[in-house]
Amino acid sequence: MTAPPAPGDVGLRERKKRARADAIVDAAQRLVLARGLDAVTVEEIAEAAQISPRTFFNYFETKDDAVLGQGSFELDAEVREAFAAGGPTGRLSADVEVLVRSMLGAFAGTGHHQAEQVLEILQLEPRLLGRHFAWFERHKSQVVALFDRRHTSAPLPADAEVCAMVVFVLARAAMDDWGRTGHTGDVVDHVPHVTRQLAAILTA
């Protein structure tokens, strides 16, 4: 009762808010997978999520964002801190890999299933790749800041911005590779492969 609400607030208000956001993403993805992006209107998504169309836009800036479940992006705190401190292995390329894996893992926020669903939608609707990229651009500063922090303890061989771009391209490449090989296994398991390929191209 008298407990001052922690940052990870879980009052009724907060819980409802998250449930709604989830419901919206759920409805959006289900409808889009069933009928295609252009055949689904915001009105329909709102109806399926049992909210008004106006409320939809209180949760997501655009229809595309809702479909991709883009709103939250929070790297795992443990991974983040370890990376900033120069770890976990000390070898930049290996540590970047860990970062990318974490990013892909926490990608769609909640579950594994949802993450793969997003990747499936991204392949079905290439238009959304642009949004996905834009979303990354919006959160790029976070990643840049992370590299900046690491730089103080272990100097980087490149500008933080370029480093951040590597993180993104590795994530994208892994997703691509996963799709190219028929969705086999787990997306994150494709990270090492594409990392090696990228390095090979640049040093060949």
Place this chain on the structure above:
Amino acid sequence: MTAPPAPGDVGLRERKKRARADAIVDAAQRLVLARGLDAVTVEEIAEAAQISPRTFFNYFETKDDAVLGQGSFELDAEVREAFAAGGPTGRLSADVEVLVRSMLGAFAGTGHHQAEQVLEILQLEPRLLGRHFAWFERHKSQVVALFDRRHTSAPLPADAEVCAMVVFVLARAAMDDWGRTGHTGDVVDHVPHVTRQLAAILTA
């Protein structure tokens, strides 16, 4: 008169079409640089280009495409053929650099000035980065095909798709770097620098 129109058709029709497209891009960029992307409507661009709003959409799919002058993307034939044949140097990383330089050079189609204007707009309006990316995705197959051709004469150390992604990320990184260093000099001159950085990150 009786000359059968060559592929590079320059009848009155074709000339007018290009002039219009140019006029549209010109008007769009001028207005956006002056007032910002969201404060400019298609109607205004159309008026400035002396066409009807409806005709605008006969030329460009979206407002954003017009602002970026995105419609044509043609790698220099000489550069293309040399690359496909395994050249010009024979070292993949060096040849990719040449490719990226050519891409950045022919970027906005016409002149040097326009290319830099596009880059300036991209920095002012990050929203357009998504479109820029989408545009690349649409033309990615061309680049992939180019790598595939090269592969027959000189085996690649990576999938063509990953290679294409490298081309893109290098182009973006060079643009970024150019912007970060205060627009000094020519964009293409930043390619070597970011290439080295990228390689350094992945092999560190």
Place this chain on the structure above:
DNA sequence: GTGCAATATTGCAGAGGGTGCATCATTGTC
């Protein structure tokens, strides 16, 4: 140069995305 076919431009009507604002309902607090 006249006539015909192909191609472009345009206007119009309309669907759909997205926003600002005022109002009403719910939740948290004392």
Place this chain on the structure above:
DNA sequence: GACAATGATGCACCCTCTGCAATATTGCAC
């Protein structure tokens, strides 16, 4: 239970983009 925040909603509205039908322009053959 009263009061303040906060969120949901309805409404009016602007803008992007599309399909369609009508009209104008151009290329070409004669």
